[in-house]
Amino acid sequence: MTKSDNVSTQSTNIAAPATLDEFVLQHGIAPDALEKLAKKLRTRSKAQTKNCTSGEVIASTRSVTKLFNRNKSNQVTALQDVSLDVHEKEIVALVGPSGSGKSTLLNIMAGLEQPTDGSVVFGDQDIARLSDAQLSDFRARSIGFVFQFFYLQPFLSLEKNIQIPLMFAGVSSAQERQSSSDELIELVGLSDRKQHRPKELSGGQMQRVAIARALINRPKLIIADEPTGNLDSENARIVMDLFDDIRSTYGSSVLVVTHDSNIADMADRVVHLSDGKIVEE
Numbered sequence: 536m537t538k539s540d541n542v543s544t545q546s547t548n549i550a551a552p553a554t555l556d557e558f559v560l561q562h563g564i565a566p567d568a569l570e571k572l573a574k575k576l577r578t579r580s581k582a583q584t585k586n587c588t589s590g591e592v593i594a595s596t597r598s599v600t601k602l603f604n605r606n607k608s609n610q611v612t613a614l615q616d617v618s619l620d621v622h623e624k625e626i627v628a629l630v631g632p633s634g635s636g637k638s639t640l641l642n643i644m645a646g647l648e649q650p651t652d653g654s655v656v657f658g659d660q661d662i663a664r665l666s667d668a669q670l671s672d673f674r675a676r677s678i679g680f681v682f683q684f685f686y687l688q689p690f691l692s693l694e695k696n697i698q699i700p701l702m703f704a705g706v707s708s709a710q711e712r713q714s715s716s717d718e719l720i721e722l723v724g725l726s727d728r729k730q731h732r733p734k735e736l737s738g739g740q741m742q743r744v745a746i747a748r749a750l751i752n753r754p755k756l757i758i759a760d761e762p763t764g765n766l767d768s769e770n771a772r773i774v775m776d777l778f779d780d781i782r783s784t785y786g787s788s789v790l791v792v793t794h795d796s797n798i799a800d801m802a803d804r805v806v807h808l809s810d811g812k813i814v815e816e
């Protein structure tokens with residue numbers, strides 16, 4: 536039996552793993568597998584109007600420190616005393632050299648890694664206090680992830696890829712899943728590509744599918760780790776414009792890691808990390 540025999544494109548037959556974490560493990564997309572490739576600097580021509588960011592705080596880290604290999608000879612201080620607020624409808628760019636702790640901070644904010652010290656607060660909820668099951672549920676409902684390498688399922692159509700998180704969230708009605716995905720496919724401008732498989736799409740189109748997938752549960756916060764790192768400057772600009780649309784249409788906030796100063800300039804606020812510390816804002 537080939538791998539494709541296992542995966543039906545019929546929505547009712549997709550064997551969804553029990554949790555998003557299980558899915559991530561099955562498909563080898565654990566956050567620590569995110570690539571550490573050299574990043575190309577991209578350029579962008581169009582100036583972007585900045586939005587007001589005086590909304591309420593929706594997510595924060597409070598004095599977060601993260602040590603890897605604690606008390607071992609190879610201990611690494613990935614983050615040190617990092618306090619960061621993300622406001623409602625705000626686009627925050629996180630920048631800094633390779634190894635400065637950007638992905639670690641994203642993973643901690645998303646509840647994928649535990650801080651060694653400090654807390655992560657969403658609304659009035661300290662996510663460090665949640666059980667594993669509650670944490671999975673929190674992630675599925677409150678956070679949308681977008682990665683540099685898209686991580687689409689190659690055997691599923693564009694629309695089925697986008698519907699995956701709805702299956703984790705227990706939306707059993709195929710019709711409901713269809714209407715949710717239709718709306719997002721239109722938002723990302725791919726209505727004429729619904730039945731295409733990922734390999735039939737361009738890199739920029741694949742990233743737009745990944746963004747639509749991240750949005751389908753209407754998360755308050757989109758977390759994106761170098762979502763434009765594999766795109767040319769025009770597609771990188773389209774992705775950032777899409778984040779702007781998402782903020783206006785759904786009221787989501789976006790925390791985006793980028794190495795590209797032109798992309799960072801499109802954000803409302805730029806946070807600089809260096810050696811695990813916020814150095815300026």
Ligand SMILES: Nc1ncnc2c1ncn2[C@@H]1O[C@H](COP(=O)(O)OP(=O)(O)OP(=O)(O)O)[C@@H](O)[C@H]1O
Pocket residue numbers: 567570571572603604611612613631632633634635636637638639640
């Ligand atoms: N699982 C891990 N075990 C040990 N050390 C780790 C682990 N994950 C990250 N680190 C270390 O923590 C530091 C911060 O890593 P992180 O991946 O957050 O950097 P980054 O800013 O995202 O870098 P890049 O721009 O290259 O993606 C680095 O020194 C890295 O080697």
Ligand SMILES: [Mg+2]
Pocket residue numbers: 569637638639760
């Ligand atoms: Mg990283």
